[in-house]
Amino acid sequence: MFQRIAITVGLAVLLSACANQIDAGVSAEASAPGFWWGLWHGFVFPFAWIGSLFDPNIAVYAVPNSGGWYDFGFFLGITVLGGGSFFGSKSRG
Template identity: 75%
Template sequence: MPPRYIPSAAVLTLLLAACATQAPDAVSTAPDTPGFWWGLWHGFIFPWAWIGSLFSDNIAVYAVPNRGGWYDFGFFLGVTVLGGGSFFGSRRKAE
């Protein structure tokens, strides 16, 4: 992508992201609803949960309902930081 298109792509991405919303029935404030820590755990086990979900309808990779933004943040951290994210793919191999 030529450098002159990067600002346009960034603006288009932000405009599309501004349209995103979470379904109101997917967010709950009940005491037993998964929050940040469960999101962190679910993000960490995501690869195994995804494989399991291919073989069983009883396994889900994302808890619904959840507490909303904090669950999402924990899930994101679990997938990217605890799960390795792009860190392991970005290492240079010894030559």
């Protein structure tokens, strides 16, 4: 059992090591969305996603953005503010 988990984790780490963000997606300009915009975009993600199904001008993720800090804010917005960690931590009994 442990060997299967170790192989799976190892493959996931190896695959994620190949991940790279496109240079055109990251901007060093001061006006590029950063952490706080990422947090907000993550929080409104469910509504933006529904809107994007009906309107091609609505996007759920800002490109270009400031890079890692925007991504971190987006992740926190989805998981913490969006209720992801709250609903995942409820006990079932």
